Amino acid sequence: MATETLITGELKRTIDDRYRLTLPPEMAKAVTDENGKTVMVKERAGCVSLWRAADWQKRLDDGIAIIQQKISAGRMEERWSEVQRLGRLLSTRSRDIQLANRSRVLVPEGFREFLNVQPGGEVMIVGAAICIEIWNPTNWLELLQTEMPEFSPLFKDLSG
Amino acid sequence: MATETLITGELKRTIDDRYRLTLPPEMAKAVTDENGKTVMVKERAGCVSLWRAADWQKRLDDGIAIIQQKISAGRMEERWSEVQRLGRLLSTRSRDIQLANRSRVLVPEGFREFLNVQPGGEVMIVGAAICIEIWNPTNWLELLQTEMPEFSPLFKDLSG
DNA sequence: GATCATTTTGGGTTGGTTACCCACATCACA
DNA sequence: TGTGATGTGGGTAACCAACCCAAAATGATC
Secondary structure, three states: OOOOOOEOOEEEEEOOOOOEEEOOHHHHHHOOOOOOOEEEEEEEOOEEEEEEHHHHHHHHHHHHHHHHHHHHOOOOHHHHHHHHHHHHHHHHHEEEEOOEOOOEEEOOOOHHHHHOOOOOOEEEEEEOEOOEEEEOHHHHHHHHHHHHHHHHHHHHHHHO | OOOOOOEOOEEEEEOOOOOEEEOOHHHHHHOOOOOOOEEEEEEEOOEEEEEEHHHHHHHHHHHHHHHHHHHHOOOOHHHHHHHHHHHHHHHHHEEEEOOEHHHEEEOOOOHHHHHOOOOOOEEEEEEOEOOEEEEOHHHHHHHHHHHHHHHHHHHHHHHO
């Protein structure tokens, strides 16, 4: 893994009329790999995340290789519909992007609806330890209200 | 199976006034077999898929073989009406098409209503590993929101 | 508090791509 | 053979993302 320190921080940003937003430089650096690549991922409605492309790809590649192997070995004949479903999700789930000027993100087509933001709208940018999340403010607030009570026990659990 | 790499990618396209849409060249190639044939299939309301004709035929044959096996094994005695229904569905389910110039697809009569698009309307084009799917945007967003959380378990299952 | 450095925002330009449009081919049917 | 509906081909204008740069805002330093 490439990042030594956990990514943290929470801030509000507005999305440009061209669907752009700027990240703080440290965050931008944290999600950019040595080739300058980043991946944007759909997490849940109202939330997308950013990862170093290399890290993200590594997580997937092994699994995909196995699946491809199984396909060519004829071991998926009974499970085409599941393969199809996975492929479908795989396609939408993530997209390679590149930060302009080392810090500006263009939210691509397809992620805009998922995030449910319009030009000029606001989003929350949240460090999530191993990645950065971009939240629709409404969904973020919801999450906060439901999950904040769980913070203390979770923190104790993970740090204990 | 003919494709070595899983088909992925997601993009939005508009249907032109004559019910045509343009595929990206790589996608077009991925669903065209050595004879230049493609098959369009009705998946579910709001979604049709495109296959290399050869692959689709093979899938169909395999499925039919299994059913015939069951029939001759006497395991369909109670289910004739279902078999009959299947036969009926098979005939409307798919249609041979051919990609025109500029890798353009003409959505044929009968598939238009199924997709529920009108000329000038938009669709999502989604790589689904072994085929390409064309979605009505509304249905697509719905599916996305409900099924995205299932990605991880499905991925683990198929790659395990 | 003034100056400088850094970050953020806004917008101009450009090149590649798409979608809109029209012209022609084909077919069915009168 | 004419007419209208449908499929096919391709030109072109409009759009958008990538790449700029400049102004504004913010923060740091003396």
